[in-house]
Amino acid sequence: MTTSRLDSAILFRSLHTSTAPLALANAWDVASARVIEAAGAPAIATTSAGVAWSLGSPDGDLLARDRALELIARIVGAVAVPVTADIEGGYATDAAGVAETVAGVLAAGAVGVNIEDGTRPPAELATRLAAARQTADRAGADLFLNARIDTFLFGLGDPDTRLKETLARAHLYVDAGADGIFVPGVTDPATITALVRDVSVPLNVMAGPGAPSVAELGALGVARVSLGSGVAQAAYAVARHAAQELFGTGGYDSIAEGIAFPELNALMSEPH
Numbered sequence: 001m002t003t004s005r006l007d008s009a010i011l012f013r014s015l016h017t018s019t020a021p022l023a024l025a026n027a028w029d030v031a032s033a034r035v036i037e038a039a040g041a042p043a044i045a046t047t048s049a050g051v052a053w054s055l056g057s058p059d060g061d062l063l064a065r066d067r068a069l070e071l072i073a074r075i076v077g078a079v080a081v082p083v084t085a086d087i088e089g090g091y092a093t094d095a096a097g098v099a100e101t102v103a104g105v106l107a108a109g110a111v112g113v114n115i116e117d118g119t120r121p122p123a124e125l126a127t128r129l130a131a132a133r134q135t136a137d138r139a140g141a142d143l144f145l146n147a148r149i150d151t152f153l154f155g156l157g158d159p160d161t162r163l164k165e166t167l168a169r170a171h172l173y174v175d176a177g178a179d180g181i182f183v184p185g186v187t188d189p190a191t192i193t194a195l196v197r198d199v200s201v202p203l204n205v206m207a208g209p210g211a212p213s214v215a216e217l218g219a220l221g222v223a224r225v226s227l228g229s230g231v232a233q234a235a236y237a238v239a240r241h242a243a244q245e246l247f248g249t250g251g252y253d254s255i256a257e258g259i260a261f262p263e264l265n266a267l268m269s270e271p272h
Helices: 003-014 030-038 048-054 065-078 095-108 122-138 159-175 189-198 214-219 230-248 261-269
Strands: 022-024 083-086 112-116 144-148 180-182 203-206 224-226
Touching: 003 144, 030 065, 030 230, 030 261, 048 065, 048 230, 065 083, 065 095, 095 112, 095 122, 112 122, 122 144, 122 159, 144 159, 159 180, 159 189, 180 224, 189 203
Parallel strands: 022 224, 083 112, 112 144, 144 180, 180 203, 203 224
Antiparallel strands: none
16 A cells, blocks of 8 residues: 555544544545535545446446446546545455455555445355455555444334344444444434444444434534435436426526536646
């Protein structure tokens, strides 16, 4: 790992603190990454769903690995801040394949990854996480490995034991090498407090309209707050609204708040 890459990795790791949680407005292409960086982002995170959609694929481990890695490399090359990549389940069918994906992510220049369990058995994600950790260690890379637990997001199992199951998975994933735990689908203070109390690594939650503010989540002990696919969904909603207005009333008001052309064009012209 080069000195600059190591510095970036160390910086990214240091940003995970509940005192001032790392706030991530997830990007899906170079333009969105540049816009988010210019707004003051200390780091860029990708959204696997947004990336897949922008490349004409549905979310859910269906995007070809090489296309995902190419996009990650483009974003890394376009911004000056650390980049963490959402790689779904690892863009592979087994742990060996996940190791290959992580090697590609490191080659692309990212300093962090998200890997999710989805509906897989927890032991399978633990194996994938261990393969990712070993790959990074062999490369001498200080990779921040964020393990996503989908029990709440997908409503898995019995609601009465869901928190207990989530914590059991968190302990398993940390033992496998995870540096952070991401539990999307949770924004209520009681559950977050229980997670923070029993998880030994930084906790990441996904926020959106109606969720507590970043500062409020930090006060509960959350170290990282991301918007997931929310920004991409909002952007595509503007595109749909503009089209519906154009084809319906023939109006154009829905694009009134767009970024000025010279400003957006200048962002794409800045050297990084």
